[in-house]
Amino acid sequence: MSTQTRGGMQKGTITKYRPFTPIDLPDRQWPSKVITTAPTWCSVDLRDGNQALPIPMSVEEKLEMFDLLVKVGFKEIEVGFPSASQTEYDFTRRLIEENHIPDDVTIQVLVQSKEDLIYRTFDSLRGAKKAIVHIYNSTSAQQRRIVFGLDKPDIVGIAVRGVRLIKDLVATLPETDITLQYSPESFSLTEIDFALEICEAVVDIWQPTPDKKIILNLPTTVEVSTPNIHADQIEWFCRHLRNRETAIVSLHTHNDRGTGVASSELGLLAGAERVEGTLFGNGERTGNVDIVTLALNMYTQGVDPDLDFSDIQAIQQIYEKCTRLPVPVRQPYAGELVFTAFSGSHQDAINKGMNAQDASSSDLWDVPYLPLDPKDIGRSYEAIIRINSQSGKGGVAYLMESEFGLQLPKAMHIEFGKVIKHLADVRGSEILSTELFTAFEQEYLTRTRPFSLQSFESRTLLNKDSSQTIECVACVTVNDVVHELRAQGNGPIDAFVRALNQHHLASFKLLTYNEHAIGQGSETQAVAYIQLQTESGTLFGAAMDTNIEIASIKAVLSGLNRSSSAN
Template identity: 85%
Template sequence: MLMSTQTRGGMQKGSISKYRPFTPIVLPDRQWPSKMITTAPIWCSVDLRDGNQALPIPMSVEEKLEMFDLLVGIGFKEIEVGFPAASQTEFEFMRRLIEGDRVPDDVTIQVLVQAKEDLITRTFESLRGARKAIVHLYNSTSEQQRRIVFGLDKPAIVDIAVRGVRQVKELVATIPETAITFQYSPESFSLTELDFALEICEAVVDIWQPTPEHKIILNLPTTVEVSTPNIHADQIEWFCRHLRDRESAIISLHTHNDRGTAVASTEMGLLAGAERVEGTLFGNGERTGNVDIVTLALNMYSQGVDPCLDFENLPAIQQIYEKCTRLTVPMRQPYAGELVFTAFSGSHQDAINKGMAALEHSRSELWDVPYLPIDPKDIGRTYEAIIRINSQSGKGGVAYLMESEFGLQLPKAMHIEFGKVIKQLADVRGSEILSNELYTAFEQEYLLRGAPFKLVSFEGRTVLSASGNEALECVATIAVDTVIHEIRAKGNGPIDAFVRALNQHQLASFSLSNYSEHARRWRIHTGGRLYPVANAAGTLLWRSHGYQY
């Protein structure tokens, strides 16, 4: 018999009956809101397992080896290298690591396995010869999983975990050369009743019998993010408070990003008593991903906490990550994105420009620049892309780029004047103005003008004045509305002499309103355009099309 189905799609309006809010945790004396993160947690990368399983094209063994070496170089001491019982590729990768002696002495490899007898046996086969390893056992515990997926009650779910840990404990004796740490995850902890999560974890602890010297890792995963970060923190604090023999356990976090708050949930979970974090580079993982360890670590760094991970050359790390995963780090990804240290807004550019100038003259080592929470150079980024120009930009940004890119410190009055020129250009173009285009506009506005005045040639030489003192005489050729004039005069420097020459020949009334000297940073631009250089004596020259001024 055919049965009709009712379409369930479409957002509800007004009173939402399709979804229910997550029930808050009763914890009126919660302590985590007043805590601070002062030390880095134990980091465990799951890029090679949780991250890899979420890729449209999983990494090859060679790509996994390259990623493993990258993670070691960054400083991870615990790396979940795979699920060796899941496939031959995973098993082969484990053997390559061990037989090739690719695991440093201070790095512990971690393997994931479900609480199933045949999978546990296969996992221990993959570990033979390893110096040390974490065996990560898991089974699902939430009411939703028990009811929909397994059709089992609570005692049956506890029995799965207990039988699994017993088997792991028995098999440890078969590989005496390997120091084994045991980790248990009540998968979908975020949706599991707290009292039941505690019950099953304590049942596991009772079998394993950890001590303060040989701790068990209890990993409490936010397998699916279903609540606000503060509720996650309450869950962690409640669990830490009620766990027996707390000193014999390491509480670990494994957050996913379904609500877009994995970083906040992890930070608050650390405040609530967790000591360990599992995550991935740039947040790769199922659905919206795992927690982004790069963001977490650099958040700590921005607060003066050493994350104990090295992201000093983040662009190089990103390049290897993108090569191995075939994923692209978004432009707005915290810290790593192409545009995260870039300002287009005029007011932002002005504040950054002033902040960088103030920092240059400050005696303090403290980083204090508006809109830039950390120094881009600390993670291998440059200052070149901090300010970029479009129609939203202002005079401060234009002035900053002219100085940082070309060493030209524009006078204040020119900030406004040249800023208008660039804004008009950006409005017409409707797109970003690149730095070489910025310089071209500067050339056309100030250096290559042929009317009403054009400097054809200029020569300066030292002479004696009437009083017997040294003076500088300029001999120049200028064109005024295409009429050529030869002018000369003496002064205390080339600029003073040139202004005097203009005024003595009554070509115009000129006065010097602003003068400054500064070190120059040069950018050579090709294509026959004007570019600044310096001669052997350090004298400034302007060269264009074979002419020297």
């Protein structure tokens, strides 16, 4: 029983839509395959991507985008539809006449299977060294019935006439190496046997060879099935295509179901050798396949994608400038937050993983929650962990060390983590790293009441048994009253602790002491961390100074000031 309210979704049995019919391929081979080499990549940013923009790119912006695509490493770039508008034509001519096309790059031009458009397309290619002429016509039952009102033989006739004309016109461009690409548009919705029939009719006219292949591009113009069915379509086509060795099977997946990347990956497993797509997935409706994601997916599996995304942020900046489209913060690999952990457990695991990675002699990347080393694509480690109310002690400790060089003792992680969690709860927003350090300063480094150090000196005394004792002389202000202190101990810190206790200025025990240096040369500072047992409990003090002895004495007073505040 199906019901539907006006403007709403059907409930119960859905009769408005029907599931896509699977391909009969019981002996499919693609599920056991793996991707071991990169496909041939073709960027369609300047055509599919451009036509999907609310404000299409200007010629200057298209030139900047073309140069970016070349720099990334694309060897095939669809530059436009030169017969569709004067702007598209002029851009193609400018690329050729101003020598923007490297010798190892082939431009691709799109054209419908219409006589006047094909003539105009060939005119735009004069002087090009290499070009792919990409001809297409719609083939699906839906398009045949609703758009064209034509039967299958008529649709085959459109394709064949266009390809025959292109073959005749090749002689008019003797200086240009022409490759033919044919697309049965809406392949994903076309009966698989008819898609094969029309492609083979095109192949019969073109007569490709293993040395001079034709490109058969099989577009998922609209995603209508799960990726496994798309893979079945591609494998069935590849297995049934006559003279398979004379053709390059190409994928062109859109993202209507949000599975464009998966469809392309499975399509490659199924036998395709080439992929058309765009940077960051820009394209009509929900976009084309995202080549950045697809390529970096391969990279994380140990496959060289033959594209260079070493400076992903620079690529993103040019892309956003030319397209006026933002890259979402959760976009795979490129998004601002994709390498960022807010969760406390994630932060702790990443922190431990990064430490283990630094200590490892292996080149193998093995860090929890980070499938890719951010530095491989020019991302900084600074943004891996960010702090909000969901964050934990491990993330706070990681940032304190990675950004400020402060190696907090492990027992101190919990204490300072609570300070930051309270701050985040009060704020109700993310805590920036600069605010993290400010909080550390306020909690540990800048407290001067009730205890404040005015001066400190220590000297070594030689005992009768030849052992040594350290004597300290200190001047400490407690609640604005100055106290001269003197005591002996087994070290400067021990002597100072004894002096405070013996003069009844404080009652506490020293539990642990840690120190390290920050910086180099004249800029070096010592950092000391002192854990104390006081009447109010166990807590830490911390201090920084150019002198390690003074830093440790200040750290003792830091802990006492924090204890007094707690009381």
